[in-house]
Amino acid sequence: MAHESTYKPGNALSKWFDDRLPVLRLMHDQFGVFPMPRNLNYLWTFGGILTFFLVVQVLSGVVLAMHYVPHESMAFASVEHIMRDVNWGWLLRYMHANGGSMFFLAVYLHIIRGMYYGSYKAPREILWILGVFIFLAMMATAFMGYSLVWGQMSFWAVTVITNLFSSLDAIWSGLGTAIVEWIWGGFAVGNPTLNRLYSLHYLLPFVIFGLVLLHIWALHVPGSNNPTGIEIKTKSDSISFHPYYTVKDGFAMSAFIVLFAFFIFYAPNFLSHPDNYIEADPLVTPPHIVPEWYFLPFYAILRAIPDKLLGVIALFASILLLLFIPWLDTSKVKSARYRPIYKWFFALFVISGLVLGYLGAKAPEGWYLIVGRIATAYYFLHLLVIMPVVGWIEKPTAMPGSITESVLGKGAGGGTPKGAAAAPERR
Amino acid sequence: MAAKTIEPTRRDFMTITAGAFAAVGAAASLWPFIDQMNPDASALSLASIEVDLAPVQEGQAITVMWRGKPVFIRHRTAEEIEKAKAVSLSELPDPEARNMNLEAGAPANDINRVKDKNEKWLVLIGICTHLGCIPKGQGIADVKGEYGGWFCPCHGSHYDTAGRIRKGPAPRNLDVPPFNFLSETKIKIG
Numbered sequence: 210m211a212h213e214s215t216y217k218p219g220n221a222l223s224k225w226f227d228d229r230l231p232v233l234r235l236m237h238d239q240f241g242v243f244p245m246p247r248n249l250n251y252l253w254t255f256g257g258i259l260t261f262f263l264v265v266q267v268l269s270g271v272v273l274a275m276h277y278v279p280h281e282s283m284a285f286a287s288v289e290h291i292m293r294d295v296n297w298g299w300l301l302r303y304m305h306a307n308g309g310s311m312f313f314l315a316v317y318l319h320i321i322r323g324m325y326y327g328s329y330k331a332p333r334e335i336l337w338i339l340g341v342f343i344f345l346a347m348m349a350t351a352f353m354g355y356s357l358v359w360g361q362m363s364f365w366a367v368t369v370i371t372n373l374f375s376s377l378d379a380i381w382s383g384l385g386t387a388i389v390e391w392i393w394g395g396f397a398v399g400n401p402t403l404n405r406l407y408s409l410h411y412l413l414p415f416v417i418f419g420l421v422l423l424h425i426w427a428l429h430v431p432g433s434n435n436p437t438g439i440e441i442k443t444k445s446d447s448i449s450f451h452p453y454y455t456v457k458d459g460f461a462m463s464a465f466i467v468l469f470a471f472f473i474f475y476a477p478n479f480l481s482h483p484d485n486y487i488e489a490d491p492l493v494t495p496p497h498i499v500p501e502w503y504f505l506p507f508y509a510i511l512r513a514i515p516d517k518l519l520g521v522i523a524l525f526a527s528i529l530l531l532l533f534i535p536w537l538d539t540s541k542v543k544s545a546r547y548r549p550i551y552k553w554f555f556a557l558f559v560i561s562g563l564v565l566g567y568l569g570a571k572a573p574e575g576w577y578l579i580v581g582r583i584a585t586a587y588y589f590l591h592l593l594v595i596m597p598v599v600g601w602i603e604k605p606t607a608m609p610g611s612i613t614e615s616v617l618g619k620g621a622g623g624g625t626p627k628g629a630a631a632a633p634e635r636r
Numbered sequence: 637m638a639a640k641t642i643e644p645t646r647r648d649f650m651t652i653t654a655g656a657f658a659a660v661g662a663a664a665s666l667w668p669f670i671d672q673m674n675p676d677a678s679a680l681s682l683a684s685i686e687v688d689l690a691p692v693q694e695g696q697a698i699t700v701m702w703r704g705k706p707v708f709i710r711h712r713t714a715e716e717i718e719k720a721k722a723v724s725l726s727e728l729p730d731p732e733a734r735n736m737n738l739e740a741g742a743p744a745n746d747i748n749r750v751k752d753k754n755e756k757w758l759v760l761i762g763i764c765t766h767l768g769c770i771p772k773g774q775g776i777a778d779v780k781g782e783y784g785g786w787f788c789p790c791h792g793s794h795y796d797t798a799g800r801i802r803k804g805p806a807p808r809n810l811d812v813p814p815f816n817f818l819s820e821t822k823i824k825i826g
């Protein structure tokens with residue numbers, strides 16, 4: 210929301226500073242008095258949690274990098290050295306490895322929140338698209354980070370995933386092979402591959418950081434969406450970011466950190482695969498190659514399709530299609546709360562994602578394969594057909610007149626809500 | 637905007653030359669940044685190896701590394717050769733020989749899968765043509781799949797005793813690398 214700045218420097222020094230670099234003004238306007246819908250639920254706390262985990266990954270990553278050696282003959286041993294010899298190395302590595310998982314858990318909930326409440330619709334399309342870019346960059350970063358351990362799963366995940374590009378040979382003979390050898394820097398996954406993955410694993414989080422800044426910028430132009438999908442109209446619809454949401458975000462973050470700590474201290478390897486504690490061996494493929502849990506739904510889509518090239522296309526399409534949902538969804542109503550038909554289809558969409566995640570870890574045979582194909586079909590059907598068609602035919606249920614009305618009931622109108630006497634009236 | 641044509645000024649000239657210079661310069665300096673990732677001189681220099689076949693008994697197989705890839709060398713038994721010869725081209729999902737010693741597109745008869753009609757020795761790049769796993773079948777005790785050659789555990793591809801794909805998601809036969817017989821019992825790969 211573009212509005213007048215209300216920042217007032219408290220003393221001569223901050224005034225002097227503000228005239229030269231108004232960052233305190235920016236913080237005050239964007240994270241202090243910034244008007245937020247008064248009715249946000251806990252699903253709105255994942256943005257803060259995601260920012261927290263980006264910081265966790267960068268801090269733990271930078272210190273791991275002080276001990277890690279990106280060389281094919283030393284990488285695995287250096288990770289073991291971190292685990293056994295480096296002071297607190299085990300903690301730093303478990304923070305980084307489980308931090309990646311927590312990061313993805315939060316981003317999935319954040320995305321599902323946005324889809325359910327229609328946060329991708331006008332005027333938030335750019336905000337949504339930046340979010341999809343962040344998701345893609347996160348996937349690339351995590352994939353490269355996992356390869357650095359140079360265990361059996363790391364090595365064979367890199368082999369199988371980079372080989373996906375060889376499917377382009379079916380379009381133009383030799384093209385796919387040329388791309389794959391370019392990615393490898395050799396004729397197989399090896400030392401040059403490990404080195405470049407390390408370089409990019411260090412770089413990409415900072416690209417993500419830049420994207421996050423743009424994402425928040427794009428958020429602060431229209432302001433946050435909310436469970437009703439109705440925009441802020443009057444002063445009574447909003448409360449200031451601080452203290453109301455700094456506290457709520459802080460509380461949710463603490464709860465999430467308890468979960469994070471549980472994994473670090475009680476189940477540090479629960480989310481990873483034991484085969485990654487065996488050093489990479491280019492001559493022996495493990496019997497079951499499974500990616501990290503957060504990639505399983507997409508791996509299941511890849512394997513549901515019998516043709517190599519089409520499987521790869523479906524894999525990429527399943528993510529890139531998300532870029533277009535602001536236009537695929539034709540409903541004028543944002544929040545699925547008021548969409549009696551779409552609500553159920555959306556539940557099915559989430560279920561199909563969970564089913565695909567389950568199947569991604571199973572061998573693609575028999576029933577698993579059939580169910581995997583049905584879930585894949587539904588995933589695409591939902592985005593390409595159900596979203597536009599239901600938007601046309603559905604009759605939304607009655608909506609409250611405003612955010613305030615949805616909280617306080619009809620006729621509550623403006624005025625200061627009870628129990629919010631401290632709401633700043635400074636705007 | 638002005639409807640009549642105006643003489644180009646010195647500034648127009650400078651804008652166009654500077655713009656063209658920047659565009660060509662940027663495009664030209666992009667290439668080193670991209671090409672540096674391609675296999676480098678040291679990777680290319682590993683390009684050929686010699687292998688002594690004398691110790692490999694009939695029915696045995698060995699794996700050697702060439703260009704960072706495993707190469708399967710199998711001393712085939714008469715029975716395995718017969719089995720591979722008995723297959724007609726129409727039964728093969730990939731009817732091409734994929735033999736880098738022959739012209740592209742040669743049919744995948746057993747004789748085209750070996751070098752110099754020397755059917756005893758089958759030399760293959762041991763990488764599944766699906767997504768790059770190493771098929772099982774080199775060890776005596778390994779599972780060799782339904783066609784007695786190799787079996788890829790990753791997504792279930794079966795190869796026969798001539799290394800041809802018979803069943804499963806792999807699109808192509810195992811590749812035969814370029815090699816020469818230096819003597820009866822010695823080959824040079826690459």
Ligand code: HEM
Nearest residue numbers: 266267270271273274277302306309351354355357411414
């Ligand atoms: C978006 C943020 C990041 C994500 C999602 C991420 C993810 C990962 C993952 C999943 C692993 C494998 C962990 C394991 O199984 O052991 C890893 C390893 C690693 N990462 Fe990151 N990372 C991020 C940022 C960074 C940064 C900024 C650095 C700084 C250089 C870094 C340095 C490393 C190093 C050295 C390793 C190998 C050591 C190890 O396995 O613990 N990471 N990363």
Ligand code: FES
Nearest residue numbers: 764766767788791
């Ligand atoms: S890599 Fe061999 S079957 Fe997929």
